[in-house]
Amino acid sequence: MGLKGTDGLAAEAVARGAVPVSPRRAEIALAELSGVDALFLTAGGDMGESALRKSGQRYQVVYRPPQEPTAEDTQKASSTFIEEGVDLIVFCGGDGTARDVSEVAGLQAPIIGIPAGVKMQSGVFAVSPKAAGELVRGYLEEGLLIRETEIVDVDEEKYRAGTLDTKIYGIAATPYKPALVQERKQIYSSRNEEEFKEEIAVFASEFMRDGSAYILGAGTTTAKIAELLGAEKTLLGVDVIQNGRTICRDASERDLLRVIDDEGRAKIIVSPIGAQGFVLGRGSQQISPEVLRRAGPENLIIVATPHKLKETPHLLVDTGDQKLDETISGRRQVICGYRIAQLKDVEASSRVGMDQSGSF
Amino acid sequence: MRTKILLDEEEMPKRWYNVAADLLTPLDPPLHPQTGEPLKPEDLEMIFPKGLIRQEMSMERWIEIPDEVRDILRLWRPTPLFRAHRLEEHLKTPAKIYYKYEGVSPAGSHKPNTAVPQAYYNMKEGIERIATETGAGQWGSALSMATSFFELECRVYMVRASFDQKPYRKSIMQVWGAECVASPSELTNAGRMILKEHPDTGGSLGIAISEAVEDAATHDNTNYALGSVLNHVLLHQTVEGQELKAQLAIVDDYPDVIYGCVGGGSNFPGMVFPFVPDKLKENKEIRMVACEPSACPTLTKGLFTYDFGDTARLTPLLKMYTLGHDFIPPSIHAGGLRYHGDAPLLCNLVHDRVIEAMSFHQNEVFKAAVTFARTEGILPAPEASHALKPAIDDAIACKKTGEEKTIVISLSGHGHFDLSSYDAYFAGNLVDYEYPEELVKQSLAKVPKF
Numbered sequence: 001m002g003l004k005g006t007d008g009l010a011a012e013a014v015a016r017g018a019v020p021v022s023p024r025r026a027e028i029a030l031a032e033l034s035g036v037d038a039l040f041l042t043a044g045g046d047m048g049e050s051a052l053r054k055s056g057q058r059y060q061v062v063y064r065p066p067q068e069p070t071a072e073d074t075q076k077a078s079s080t081f082i083e084e085g086v087d088l089i090v091f092c093g094g095d096g097t098a099r100d101v102s103e104v105a106g107l108q109a110p111i112i113g114i115p116a117g118v119k120m121q122s123g124v125f126a127v128s129p130k131a132a133g134e135l136v137r138g139y140l141e142e143g144l145l146i147r148e149t150e151i152v153d154v155d156e157e158k159y160r161a162g163t164l165d166t167k168i169y170g171i172a173a174t175p176y177k178p179a180l181v182q183e184r185k186q187i188y189s190s191r192n193e194e195e196f197k198e199e200i201a202v203f204a205s206e207f208m209r210d211g212s213a214y215i216l217g218a219g220t221t222t223a224k225i226a227e228l229l230g231a232e233k234t235l236l237g238v239d240v241i242q243n244g245r246t247i248c249r250d251a252s253e254r255d256l257l258r259v260i261d262d263e264g265r266a267k268i269i270v271s272p273i274g275a276q277g278f279v280l281g282r283g284s285q286q287i288s289p290e291v292l293r294r295a296g297p298e299n300l301i302i303v304a305t306p307h308k309l310k311e312t313p314h315l316l317v318d319t320g321d322q323k324l325d326e327t328i329s330g331r332r333q334v335i336c337g338y339r340i341a342q343l344k345d346v347e348a349s350s351r352v353g354m355d356q357s358g359s360f
Numbered sequence: 361m362r363t364k365i366l367l368d369e370e371e372m373p374k375r376w377y378n379v380a381a382d383l384l385t386p387l388d389p390p391l392h393p394q395t396g397e398p399l400k401p402e403d404l405e406m407i408f409p410k411g412l413i414r415q416e417m418s419m420e421r422w423i424e425i426p427d428e429v430r431d432i433l434r435l436w437r438p439t440p441l442f443r444a445h446r447l448e449e450h451l452k453t454p455a456k457i458y459y460k461y462e463g464v465s466p467a468g469s470h471k472p473n474t475a476v477p478q479a480y481y482n483m484k485e486g487i488e489r490i491a492t493e494t495g496a497g498q499w500g501s502a503l504s505m506a507t508s509f510f511e512l513e514c515r516v517y518m519v520r521a522s523f524d525q526k527p528y529r530k531s532i533m534q535v536w537g538a539e540c541v542a543s544p545s546e547l548t549n550a551g552r553m554i555l556k557e558h559p560d561t562g563g564s565l566g567i568a569i570s571e572a573v574e575d576a577a578t579h580d581n582t583n584y585a586l587g588s589v590l591n592h593v594l595l596h597q598t599v600e601g602q603e604l605k606a607q608l609a610i611v612d613d614y615p616d617v618i619y620g621c622v623g624g625g626s627n628f629p630g631m632v633f634p635f636v637p638d639k640l641k642e643n644k645e646i647r648m649v650a651c652e653p654s655a656c657p658t659l660t661k662g663l664f665t666y667d668f669g670d671t672a673r674l675t676p677l678l679k680m681y682t683l684g685h686d687f688i689p690p691s692i693h694a695g696g697l698r699y700h701g702d703a704p705l706l707c708n709l710v711h712d713r714v715i716e717a718m719s720f721h722q723n724e725v726f727k728a729a730v731t732f733a734r735t736e737g738i739l740p741a742p743e744a745s746h747a748l749k750p751a752i753d754d755a756i757a758c759k760k761t762g763e764e765k766t767i768v769i770s771l772s773g774h775g776h777f778d779l780s781s782y783d784a785y786f787a788g789n790l791v792d793y794e795y796p797e798e799l800v801k802q803s804l805a806k807v808p809k810f
Binding site for chain 1: 558560655683684687688689690721791792793794795796799800802803805
């Protein structure tokens with residue numbers, strides 16, 4: 001078995017600045033911050049203090065972890081940072097750490113992850129430690145834009161039962177610098193991701209007037225659609241909306257099958273989840289092969305911002321039913337703006353060797 | 361083997377051909393944006409000279425080209441017709457491929473063919489200043505040159521996405537004495553309103569038209585000029601097709617198919633309209649294919665209905681294929697083809713199935729452009745390259761059938777200002793956009809009709 005991230009090992013946070021745990025990577029990020037006018041609040045020892053001391057930054061230890069810190073210490077430190085009213089939390093780790101931090105921070109403070117784990121599918125991670133440092137500096141000095149993004153991690157229950165699955169654990173706010181994460185400026189100008197989510201939502205709100213029941217998967221883009229319609233939506237769950245009203249909240253697979261039977265048909269809107277771009281089979285398990293078959297694969301509508309599409313060269317499906325995966329895969333339209341779609345390759349993850357169950 | 365088929369200056373057309381006289385279905389009249397009533401000539405007088413309004417509404421088949429205009433067109437016309445021997449060899453096709461190259465004009469495209477007469481008629485009627493818009497910058501450059509010839513002032517609202525992509529377009533307009541501003545701008549109400557809602561927008565042709573029309577309507581002695589869509593623009597471009605016919609006659613050939621790119625419609629109609637009577641009256645078997653981007657597929661996926669020509673609903677309502685005046689097409693690199701509607705004359709002929717339409721993605725278009733540049737040498741504009749893609753496909757298909765088909769490409773301009781787009785193509789940064797037709801139809805079904 002490989003490593004399962006750095007969960008339980010570390011988590012750091014910082015106020016008006018950053019703190020590392022995986023020392024080398026944290027140091028790289030901090031090196032980008034020399035001369036930044038900020039006070040770093042941190043946890044003691046390896047949870048940030050040591051790296052900050054080396055970097056020469058102004059800092060204050062506000063939490064003292066025991067000798068061998070655990071996930072609980074990550075949460076306690078994060079909660080102290082929030083109480084202190086920090087402007088930004090920076091941590092070093094993987095998806096597990098991201099979960100611990102975001103569970104406490106919620107949307108109260110933006111989060112930046114310095115990538116140092118085994119799995120880093122959550123949207124709070126910068127592409128490299130250096131980029132994390134640049135993001136922190138950009139946020140402090142230029143006031144970068146903030147976007148909401150999903151915190152994803154391995155579904156532990158299922159993992160224990162022998163199945164690898166990714167689940168959305170929360171939504172976090174994170175700064176982003178368009179030039180670091182998106183297309184060339186000349187193509188997208190500097191339009192921010194939220195604007196595209198709005199555009200997608202406006203378009204969806206138009207075509208959703210056809211009276212069909214719409215099954216909305218998890219994620220911030222689908223949440224934006226519900227928000228624009230004024231319909232209730234669980235951020236992490238699957239909901240059904242019809243004629244602008246939520247007719248089934250946090251639906252289970254059985255609920256979805258019932259809706260399809262009652263209505264005679266349904267359409268499904270999903271958005272790629274996580275850094276690998278899974279549109280099905282990760283995050284919204286309720287949309288099962290049976291649900292997809294009964295709704296009809298032709299009624300699957302994929303939505304994603306251009307920013308997200310840029311990060312994911314192809315979209316992946318892994319419903320657990322290979323035949324169905326093959327039916328869904330191919331060149332598909334992905335709605336990425338108001339009456340605008342991109343053509344993207346959707347592939348069955350088993351075919352592109354992206355199913356990582358073997359790596360655990 | 362002849363490569364260039366050239367005409368003498370004196371063989372340059374002396375008349376423009378007006379296809380309105382030969383349509384199967386009469387053109388639906390443009391409607392007043394406020395009253396919805398058919399437009400009267402005087403409605404247009406606020407922004408156009410009478411000479412052009414007469415042409416806009418004319419049913420005369422032939423209209424004389426003034427000598428002053430011909431004298432200027434002589435600077436680059438007649439344009440050459442090339443036989444693409446090297447491309448044919450590369451493709452190993454039995455097809456005969458010709459391309460009529462409009463990139464030899466000083467502005468680098470076909471646009472001066474109408475810019476010059478438009479500036480001329482405005483000058484004749486004492487107008488001192490012209491406001492216009494430009495997508496890729498071709499039209500803005502052409503009008504800047506034309507207005508400098510007739511000593512008129514000129515302001516060009518350039519779609520911001522293109523303005524940023526091609527900074528040298530602004531430079532060349534400045535050389536010709538015009539002022540080029542990025543649209544939406546702070547100079548007009550229409551621009552300010554858009555900026556308030558979308559401060560970072562890349563703009564669109566529809567928005568830029570709104571700005572230019574407003575500018576013309578609110579400035580003294582200022583008129584508006586449009587580089588595509590309107591009847592008189594298409595009329596002026598028919599010098600192309602007339603020359604093409606004469607050139608092919610020299611080598612005793614006639615097109616089986618003509619491909620040309622379409623944004624709002626000017627170069628392609630200009631090239632093919634003179635062939636329309638051949639098809640309708642002499643039953644010639646000729647295909648005329650309008651080539652558009654899949655990201656903005658007006659003729660292939662739009663609705664045939666009355667719509668505004670601009671975003672702010674200032675222009676008359678035109679009966680055309682449209683994706684909706686509020687549609688802002690994605691920022692593809694063929695900036696000149698990003699228009700939600702199309703010329704009513706062209707739409708009429710597409711609707712009556714005299715002319716066909718096809719759409720293509722930008723990556724395949726650039727691939728064809730590179731093949732062309734590496735065989736024929738000319739670096740084509742991304743817009744023009746939309747016609748290369750199906751022409752090359754067609755020629756390859758002829759390999760299988762053995763058909764010695766005569767394929768004509770309307771190559772509307774060079775791509776010397778589009779090199780950053782070529783860079784993006786080679787870097788793998790071009791996104792293939794598509795118009796979600798089914799979902800849009802579903803949306804429109806329930807949207808209250810205008």
